Amino acid sequence: MPFRFRLLSSSWAATLLFFCGCLLLASPARATHIVGGEMELVHGTGESYTLILNLYFDAYNGSPSALDADLTASIFDKTNNNRMMNVVLPLTSNTFVSYTNPACTKPTLSTRKLVYSKVISLPANTYTSAQGYYVAVERCCRNNSISNIVSPGDAAQTFYLEFPAVVRRGQPFFDSTPRIFPPLADYACRNELFYYDFGGTDADGDSLVYELVTPLNGHATATQPKPASATAAPYSPISWNSGLGTLNQIPGAPTLQINRATGRLTVRPSNLGLFVFGVSCSEYRRGEKIGEARRDFQLMVLNCPINTKPSMVLLPAATGQVPYRPGRDTLRLVPGGNHCVRLRFTDSDPNSRLTLSLSPVNFSGLLPNFTTATSGSVRSAGMPDTLTATLCFPECINTRGRVFLLDVVVGDDGCSLPKRDTVRVAFTSVPPPNSPPSLVTTAGPQLPLVARVGDLVTFDIAGTDPDNDPIQLEMTGRNFNPTALGATLTQGSVGTQQRGRFSWRVDCRAVGTDSLYNFQFTAATSPCTERQAVSITVPVLVRYTNRPPVLVATPALPVPTAPGQLPVVRLSLGDTYTATFAGTDADRDGLTMTAISENFALADAGMRFTAQNGTGVASGTFRWDVTCDAVNLHRPLDVTFQLVDATCRPLPQRQTVRFEVIRPNSPELKLYNIITPNGDKVNDEFHLPELPLNFCDEQFANIRIYTRWGQPVYESSNRDFSWPGQGSSSIYYYLVQYTDGRQFKGWLEVKP
Known part of the structure; x- marks a missing residue:
């Protein structure tokens, strides 16, 4: 059984290293001290999964030669038991299983958790069986000191797991099987109630149902303890001793039971010994069973010193002596009333250390808090017989007319597991009344505010709360994001007020088809974690107009000879053409004047353009010295003169002119013969x-x-x-x- 050493001597550490080293060197042997185990299949990405076997080994009685460096898992189709593949799982982890209460450690009870795992692929075009698949690992033999089965030293184990197809109804179907945790690390005491949580988790949020099952024996034998691969189902179960069975696996009153919904194990064993038991965890998605994991384990029952359960009483009044009566009384917590109760807890056993804890039954959220120590020792030298503590309920708890149930638990440090006394407290609570905050702004009184591009819009807002609750100011926009437009809200506290300054330098981002922006400002408080808020809206109208700039050339540019044609300037070699351009803008926008050509550089044709740009006015000079450089380009000499206003939606003015070199007139060609x-x-x-x-x-x-x-x-x-x-x-x-x-x-x- 489980045992975790607190301190290793140097000699023991050396022995342990030798023990682990033997793991990889040992050949298959009859492992007569297997405690139990279970399997998992964890989805990664796409077709990738990790197949895991958790095997639990008796680290006190077990021989190093019985540990395996690897084990082989076999996957079968449930419909026809056809073997899909064998997977060799290498050992990837070797650790001790911890006790719930380390103080209860028994030197002869120590369990190792051996993890064997490997990444595998389940192709979507292969794993499509509607009935799903199962994977099994077979290994012999069990711990030969087991008390409730026939010939335990010759009994084998089959670790078994079912999983669904990776494609269902034509669609990908991904699933990670349940993870049952934690492994059992403790022992039970005869005639004492033993409890343990075998509840698991499911990564996909599937529903889990727990049942007791008879552990599987399978086909491995003492002469062939480690088969090369698992045999297909069915797998024979172990044989119970007379009078025992699936629903009576461990003798007791009551016998071993498991909660179907939570996986909580309980038993009050009546016999000493080592008892094997089995648990299945079925996985359901939308009401349909899709998989099953089985855990095979064992529990040691020992004679333990008598441990008396601690006791506790709750006194509702701060100074009263009338105890709370569970199931009959209800605490009613009201504003201005007492929200604290006193607890008196004790244990008749000497040297008991007691600890208080809380467990909500039918609610979540705020919990009461202990204002004094929640643990202490009783009945030892210098220690009192009875401990006291104060439990206070926050004023903010709001049961909204319902009765909340809270378990107040006192537990001792007895072995093998703590004994507990629980007082279930029923209570209702009404939080203090609270008024919403108020919000004012200096924007207005004329709304909407009117702004143009370049304007700075500023105003203040102030939030006040009559109950002096902390206030947070918030800014949102109706169908727009204020910060995306460059608007900011800075805030800080001044006395009991929360003040904010709105600032917005209007730019081109605000120019659109709808130029009315409704800014919403909110003052929010959260008394007792319940939001209270008040809002005001400030509309801002952004007006934008733009008149096109005017471009004038001197001398005037030629007029096209026909619609759709460009105006043409024709000059002879050696001539010079000069034109001046003037640009003006009635809106006083910044102006930029350019002369460009798409298919040649101006300088290559003997052309140059200089400009003087400015606000509201711009000028430029164009000069063309006609040389053969222009002729030798052998392409149209089209120059575009452009005037652009620097505004949100520019209205550029353009004029394109074609420049041509006049060719000399040649006589009509005549060829004499x-x-x-x-x-x-x-x-x-x-x-x-x-x-x-x-x-x-x-x-x-x-x-x-x-x-x-x-x-x-x-x-x-x-x-x-x-x-x-x-x-x-x-x-x-x-x-x-x-x-x-x-x-x-x-x-x-x-x-x-």
Whole structure:
């Protein structure tokens, strides 16, 4: 049974280290001192789960060779008992189980909790059986000193857990099985009431129901104590000794019982010995059972020194001697009345240490408090026979006409578990009357307040409470967040008032389709944790107007020749164009003037723009020195002049102008194809005077003349070339090239 050492000697510590080391070196052995255990399946994320086996081992009688470094769990389909997989669970934790009262420790009762666990995957396309699944671990053997089963040293254990499919009705279904806690660490005393809480928790909030069950034996044997894997169900139960069974597992009056709703175990054992018992915890979701966890455990019953239950009386009046009568009296707590009661508690046993505690029965929230010591010793040297304490109920408790029940409990430090005396106190309570706070503001009297962008809106609010309860000032907005608009409320206490200063520098965030803002201010108090509040609303109307700025150019910009076309400024190479721009704004908004082009840099085209921006006025100068740089860009020269007003909703003024360079007029292109070099000075030479004129990067490059067989006979880079022919009649071909890639081809006949 459980035992936690308070202090380890060096020799014992060395022995313990050797004991733990043997754990990993030992081969499977007959473990005759298994106390019990249970399994859990904890959902992680997605298809990931952690499978856990908690195994409890008799650390006093058990042999290190009986401890396992791992155990194998097997998962089966409940519908057909098909094996889904085997999971090797390595040992991940090895700790002692604590006693409820360490002072009751017995050297021969010590239990270890061994935790075996591993992360597994339950794929959604595999674990879909409507009946769910079960997982089992089989191990032999039980503690051979068990008193209530047949041949305990040869009896095995099957740790068993049921869980649902991970997909139900076509939807993902996630579940973590119940966690039953804590493990039993104490012993029971013969003919004394033993109680223990086996109640568990469920991470998914499912309902849990507890029942006594017969522990499972399974298929492991003393000759094969650790099977390679579990066998499929059914698992045979252990065999009870004569006269015992599922509903009478431990002899007693009453025998072992468990509360179906809470998991609380009770028994008044009549026989000495070591008794095994089983508990199941069924899991329900929306009224449907989805899983079951089983705990297999044992309880030692010993002869204990007689421990008399402590006793307690409650005296309602501060100076009275008439005790409170549970079940007949009701304390009625009213404003201005006495809210305290006296407690007198004692124990007939010598050297008893008594402790008071409170347990609400049918309510939650505020609890009474002890204004004096809640524990002490009686009937030892220098100690009194009877202790006293004062219990006071807060004035703020409000039972709202109901009768609240409170258990006042005194417990001793007896073994194995404290004995208790409980006085159940029925009471009603009415809190003191309280008036709501009041709230005033300096905003107004003309409402709504009117503001424009840039204005600073300020006013004060003040809250007062007639009962001098602490006040908190709050600011909210009707369908908007005041702090998101930059509004603030600072507050502080001045005497009995809570004063606040509202401040709002109105900016563009307040400009919208609905410019009326209703600010709500609240003075709130919380007497007896019940909120009381009063509110006032201050509307603020934000007015916003904006007139577009005016942009004027001197000289005036050209007028488009047709709707949808841009105005065009045309200049020749060497010319200069200058324009000045003036911007004004009737609202005196800040103005910014720019000149930009989307497809070229102004400087690359010989253009520049300078601006002087300001409040209400702006000016700018545009200059264009026309050079071949503008022509060589080979793209439209579109410049947008823009004037923007710095306001919440700007109304920019824009004017786009196209600038073009005037090209020189070239004669109509004529390509000649015959010459007669006969000396008559008429058409004696070949030349092309009507070729396109040179312009910026469009320059004449060369002319080449070839025979009909492709042999070059003439080449010149002079635009005014002249070729007299080769003497005899023949046909020639020529090619004219320009620097911009243009070419002109033709043929030429020479006649003598």
